Amino acid sequence: MKPRCTGHSSQTGEPCKLYPVKGAKVCHKHGGRARQVKAKAQMRLVEQQARELFGKTAPEIVPVDNPLAAYANFAGEVMAWKKLMASLLEDLAAVAVTSEFQGEQIAGAVQLYERAMDRANTVLSSYARLRIDDRLAAISKQQADTVMRAIEAVIALLGADRDQATEARRVAARHLRAD
Numbered sequence: 001m002k003p004r005c006t007g008h009s010s011q012t013g014e015p016c017k018l019y020p021v022k023g024a025k026v027c028h029k030h031g032g033r034a035r036q037v038k039a040k041a042q043m044r045l046v047e048q049q050a051r052e053l054f055g056k057t058a059p060e061i062v063p064v065d066n067p068l069a070a071y072a073n074f075a076g077e078v079m080a081w082k083k084l085m086a087s088l089l090e091d092l093a094a095v096a097v098t099s100e101f102q103g104e105q106i107a108g109a110v111q112l113y114e115r116a117m118d119r120a121n122t123v124l125s126s127y128a129r130l131r132i133d134d135r136l137a138a139i140s141k142q143q144a145d146t147v148m149r150a151i152e153a154v155i156a157l158l159g160a161d162r163d164q165a166t167e168a169r170r171v172a173a174r175h176l177r178a179d
């Protein structure tokens with residue numbers, strides 16, 4: 001059954017029988033047309049669409065095997081989002097505001113931009129606290145050491161002579177630096 005408005009009649013106190021405004025919990029008589037209610041309803045609809053899309057495409061869920069690298073990626077995403085919000089705001093600010101709708105759009109973009117700034121700030125400060133770059137570098141140094149030990153084992157196993165061993169180490173080192 002379709003849900004009804006959560007408001008009540010002011011005369012009888014009975015639950016309202018009207019249908020809510022799309023995405024909202026109340027009908028047009030119970031504040032469904034108010035700006036904040038409309039904004040919230042809009043967000044709910046977008047969220048609902050996103051959930052449906054998520055269910056439909058059923059994206060593969062991959063476990064995070066390197067949380068530091070994942071966090072570094074995430075920080076990059078957050079910064080890209082902030083940049084996008086900034087250019088959106090710039091675009092909107094460049095046009096003369098001729099209608100209430102445009103005014104609302106700009107107010108919305110300002111809010112999104114501020115939120116993006118806050119998020120970027122949070123992410124960057126925890127990034128700095130974790131010294132992720134240093135740790136990532138330390139991890140790849142460890143991995144490189146492991147690979148070099150493996151190379152040594154292979155050199156010993158194959159019974160390579162001194163020149164071949166030197167060449168093998170040189171090639172391996174060059175490939176590791178390329179990463």
Ligand SMILES: [Zn+2]
Nearest residue numbers: 005016027030
């Ligand atoms: Zn109502």
